[in-house]
Amino acid sequence: MHTSRTVKRRVKKIGLPAGSLVYTGEKKRDGINMMLVDYDASHSEARILKQPEECLAYKLKPSMTWINVDGVHDPVLLEQLGECFGLHRLVTEDLMSIVQRPKCEDYGDYLFVVLKMLAYDERENKIVPEQVSLIIGQHFLLSFQEDVKGDVFHLVRDHLRRGKGKIRKMDTDYLAYALLDVLVDNYFTTLEKLGDRIDRLEEALMMQPDKALIERLYQLKRELLFFHKAVWPLREVISSLIRRESSLIQASTIPYLRDVYDHVVQAVDSVEIYREMLTTMLDLYLSSVSYRTNEIMKVLTIIATIFMPLTFLAGVYGMNFRYMPELEWEYGYLLIWLVMLGLGIIMLTYFKKKKWM
Amino acid sequence: MHTSRTVKRRVKKIGLPAGSLVYTGEKKRDGINMMLVDYDASHSEARILKQPEECLAYKLKPSMTWINVDGVHDPVLLEQLGECFGLHRLVTEDLMSIVQRPKCEDYGDYLFVVLKMLAYDERENKIVPEQVSLIIGQHFLLSFQEDVKGDVFHLVRDHLRRGKGKIRKMDTDYLAYALLDVLVDNYFTTLEKLGDRIDRLEEALMMQPDKALIERLYQLKRELLFFHKAVWPLREVISSLIRRESSLIQASTIPYLRDVYDHVVQAVDSVEIYREMLTTMLDLYLSSVSYRTNEIMKVLTIIATIFMPLTFLAGVYGMNFRYMPELEWEYGYLLIWLVMLGLGIIMLTYFKKKKWM
Amino acid sequence: MHTSRTVKRRVKKIGLPAGSLVYTGEKKRDGINMMLVDYDASHSEARILKQPEECLAYKLKPSMTWINVDGVHDPVLLEQLGECFGLHRLVTEDLMSIVQRPKCEDYGDYLFVVLKMLAYDERENKIVPEQVSLIIGQHFLLSFQEDVKGDVFHLVRDHLRRGKGKIRKMDTDYLAYALLDVLVDNYFTTLEKLGDRIDRLEEALMMQPDKALIERLYQLKRELLFFHKAVWPLREVISSLIRRESSLIQASTIPYLRDVYDHVVQAVDSVEIYREMLTTMLDLYLSSVSYRTNEIMKVLTIIATIFMPLTFLAGVYGMNFRYMPELEWEYGYLLIWLVMLGLGIIMLTYFKKKKWM
């Protein structure tokens, strides 16, 4: 369960002084991958870093420098990198603590942005969150991903290499926009899969209510609740960037950020619509079960109301009293059949009138 | 499903650099229709444009120029048009991406307004959304509709041609108001049809609860949810125009925009009332099914409670024990009938007292 | 249904240019009634106007002029009146369009206030809305009511004639207050009647849940929903008057407006309490039906559980096997009665222990 996991990871750090570098993830991943891209309008150079110190040379150059770090479980390396770029100790701590809520903090020289990537695991039918942090500085940008595998930024790197779009002509705030855009686009891929599951569930519920469907509905509700809580604060994050409280965000980037903002709002809207639909589907299910119970009760009542009096009558003439005049009548048997038939027809007419049939 | 569709269209654009012109609709429509109207207080001229460049001549003239484009699936044409009027590349991109949320963006030289037209397809009983975008500039206005067929602006064009009202005497911000007004009026046509369906559903539910009604109710709820999400942001859009953050909106137009604003608020109010009514109707249905189940149970219980003891008694005197003195009594049979009748009457009295009958 | 009606009336005006004078009510009423009252501290003169132009003479005088118009279905007359007092064309349009939401607009020379009168039709058990508009100008006030019959302002006219209170000593903003006060008082008369119906419904539900009650509850909910939507925006209307955004409202009138504001808030509060009570009453009804079903099920189960085994036993000894030793016993019949009695007592004890009886 997502929430429990967040809470549990947070508990790991209890008792340590502020600024303690502790990785709160579940287990150590294989290694850390540092990829540097140095670019300006005319060139673009990509290389893999072995040591954090290697980036110092690039930092001094007027060209843009983007360092992407895959894996945040190595305190030593992150500390060195943090020192290179003059990061506050709390920022370095937060990079490693993968239970942050999306937020945007202005440290003067740089902006610290935390957000969540939400992939969708189709086998286990659940959302897999991954924390992504961005440090947006003057001519440099650091990005951190939890996991070594599954780099989502390769598209941006590709655009940089091939000089596609205007990305190479702009400052690192535009690069930050490009990365944010990729992450938010990702939400829609996940939303699409959730939407497909909801559609299938809806169809199934219309066909035949079933207990298993309700458990699926419950799980979907939980995933959407989690999605909502992870994306909702992002509105405020991007909106604070747009308000240009920091000089690191240039006026020309604002329209692009506004675009991302629109997408986030749309993602939140979609989640809210999904959630309301699930709530209505639960009501639909409940009323459908009540209706079926009602239908079943009708059948039972009709059967019982018809056959109980008849069985009673048959019972009466099965009694062994010595003096039962009807038994001796020649047409007694025929008569009793007629009486029973008449009774049956009266009952059926009554049920027809009551619209039970 | 609307939401899935929005999400799916959004997914189409993933991985492209910002400003990529991609049509996100379902399939190419037949062609694009560009209609120019040039007017001032004294004249009005309408013509169909073949090439976007033709509008340049009109743009320079002091008279008002309105270009309406039906169909947004041709990137080349939109790009040319965008360049003619100096539009930001993101705006041209948004024109083609028909999954925008209603919004109003101020680009200094022009305002970019996106909103939704919500037609109602009576055969399929669902809302068909169409994106409409307006570019409000100095003496020019561009309007974009998704679909070639079903132009809703013919009324405004008619007023322009015939010089009805004060539309020809005013600037393009008044024209923008006139177009907004047409679109918002459209909401009420759709609301009227939804309202009629709700009325019919209400009547049907009062008559005879039925499972099919609940599915109709569920579909109506979803349509209203969609309507609400599409119209709600329009409040903010028009309200930002009224606040006159842009010099393109003149003081004399404000009362008219305020009028449209009132209509939007009223549309939102109506949707909210409809939604609350549907929720209450679902409760009504549920309580009505419970009540019916209760009624059916009463009948079953009354029948069972009366005939089970009687059948038992008849069964007792159908036993074949050798020594059963009652069987030999002369009036045994009469007596047992009296006992059974008495028992039945006692039961019925009990049920009367309990108000089950 | 109120909402449908509002939507339908709005639809009537689609396609007309702004400022078109169209009456959106259901049918033409009998005639229009114009009543002028001219007053100052020392005198008060009332007369019925035949032509709108007659008011021009009064307008120029320094004394206060109040013109009340009953009936808004005559575009010619309203247009003339509007021109006399220099009203914006949109205002004249809104006067006739009786589907306005309560609002307050400042046109500089005058304030335009729209609100709703909510009478209660006791025969049809529903709220009958009527639109009332006020134009508050320098030394003049125009008031418009939909209906010719049932003038609610006679009390104010009476106070003016008899010089009761301070009304004649004050400007027209105080007169506006007096009219608002009458209208808001009216809400409480309607609320009282709704409250009485809720009380009766509550009592009935406590006595005996019944399906008809639920339909009454549903109708009450809808009326309250409508009431709420009509009164809620009035808070903002009066609050904007109190903030004295217009110089037409004098400081000495503010405490009086504050008083009306308190009443509106109290009316809204009452409606909200009523609505919550109805929601709780629905829950009460549902739980009461469940409880009754439960009770009925207990009776059925007790009867079935006692008599089914007994009937089975009787059936066993009604079998016609040749060799059934028990049948030959001398006390067989007595014995079987004892067994059956014992079984019945055991069952009853079991139900007692389970607290089913």
Next chain:
Amino acid sequence: MHTSRTVKRRVKKIGLPAGSLVYTGEKKRDGINMMLVDYDASHSEARILKQPEECLAYKLKPSMTWINVDGVHDPVLLEQLGECFGLHRLVTEDLMSIVQRPKCEDYGDYLFVVLKMLAYDERENKIVPEQVSLIIGQHFLLSFQEDVKGDVFHLVRDHLRRGKGKIRKMDTDYLAYALLDVLVDNYFTTLEKLGDRIDRLEEALMMQPDKALIERLYQLKRELLFFHKAVWPLREVISSLIRRESSLIQASTIPYLRDVYDHVVQAVDSVEIYREMLTTMLDLYLSSVSYRTNEIMKVLTIIATIFMPLTFLAGVYGMNFRYMPELEWEYGYLLIWLVMLGLGIIMLTYFKKKKWM
């Protein structure tokens, strides 16, 4: 019902000009009690006033003057008092109209504060509201209570007489705080009693769901709804005093008012918790009734499923066909018993497996 009562009292005043002094309570109380306390740091004098004019002498003195009036049903007396202290006519009107919402109005020379005392009638199990008004002026304070009996301010009077605490050393704003504090403390006494009833109800519901409990729950919900509506606006009232919009409130009194504010917020919090608990208890009740119905159904179904087939079998061998070979078998009777026993055991095993037993 509280709300109906409020609405009904409001209706009493309809049609009267502003400033009409009308007592809106249910019936005249016995008499009016005016108690004056004049005090400063060194002395304290208490006397009962016969005439409002008697207070004029005290008003001029620099010492503090507190006049408490029990009973607000005498317009003449209140008018005289209002004139002595220069009260606005609307204030005097509001003093008598005991349906005010809690509010705080600044009339420059004095503050007018209205709030509700909420006693709890343990015999009738409902909240009895009483309106308390305070006029806080320069060196004087007037307090008004609805009822002559049951003065809650005796504690404050006692502190004044005995010079306990710092109350005699401070201005009348501190006295106002002391009175507010007494009233808010009163809320907790009422809350305690409501809390006790909720606790008892909770216990009873856990033991044995019962229909009567639901009616108690419903009544509690209504009382809490009323309490909430009466206390909620008090937050704003006291908060506006704290913001020191009036010079009558001195800086040294602010911490004390902040203290009262905290208590009010806490009272509101408690009411909200109580209300949520009642909502959850209703859900608990409903699910508990469903569960019981389910349990009862299981018993019924088990009994019916076991005995219906058996009774059928017994019925078969009670038939009177001439050629029924089984009846002639020597061990036929034994065999049928074995078959029936086997059938019963199979059924029971099936129910065990389904976890119905």
Next chain:
Amino acid sequence: MHTSRTVKRRVKKIGLPAGSLVYTGEKKRDGINMMLVDYDASHSEARILKQPEECLAYKLKPSMTWINVDGVHDPVLLEQLGECFGLHRLVTEDLMSIVQRPKCEDYGDYLFVVLKMLAYDERENKIVPEQVSLIIGQHFLLSFQEDVKGDVFHLVRDHLRRGKGKIRKMDTDYLAYALLDVLVDNYFTTLEKLGDRIDRLEEALMMQPDKALIERLYQLKRELLFFHKAVWPLREVISSLIRRESSLIQASTIPYLRDVYDHVVQAVDSVEIYREMLTTMLDLYLSSVSYRTNEIMKVLTIIATIFMPLTFLAGVYGMNFRYMPELEWEYGYLLIWLVMLGLGIIMLTYFKKKKWM
């Protein structure tokens, strides 16, 4: 119950003048523990205080002084301590009154912060609240805990003693941050335990709905409601510290407080997710019970519908009429068996078609 307890404690103080020192806890604890830590960058000294006056010497020194008081039930001692540090009498009163809502008050020379520690008692499965108050002054900090046992601040004391982190180099506002951090971390420990219980409950509900589970769910809901109400105001408390309304909070401490703020928001988020999950689980339970009732009804109806007609038939041929031709047929018995079998098969086919089996 928490709320009742809060209300009851508040009631204890009714009738006392402001500033009365009354301990509102349940009973006197064993004794009071005063622990002083005096520290600066170079040294750290800890000692147990016997008398409050002992702290005066430390107060004058430029080094930082932290006094932690365990136990707040001794008015004399708290009064002396309050006088040493010049505390407002209301603050001293609030220290003893352990029913405060979390709040932050600025008294100029010092800040007064109240918050709640929420431990989790695993045996009784409930949250045990404890009030913690902080007085943040120039170079001194006082902290107060309700209980002598279970000091949570030993970690901070340990860091101070060993000079770990930057705590000794900073002012007392950083110390306050460290203490807040410990307390908020504590929330996550409690949340973790609540989360575990929710997980177990969820699993149990999926396996087998049971009435006892619903009571557990109800208790969990109440605990979370309490948790929410206790933590929610803390957001505002810390946020007001961050806004630096007081000069006692230094700029360098802000990032740390922002960190605590993030944690509080995350705790609130987690509680809200937990609460929504419980609500959905209740719905799940209810729909699951309905579904089961439906299943049981099906079995009952199938059995009754099959065997009632058959038993009736058997009853018919058990009648003792003299003239019943079928009884005499040679293959009558065989025939009736075939008829009954056929009837049974028809019924089963019908149920199969209706998907009841």
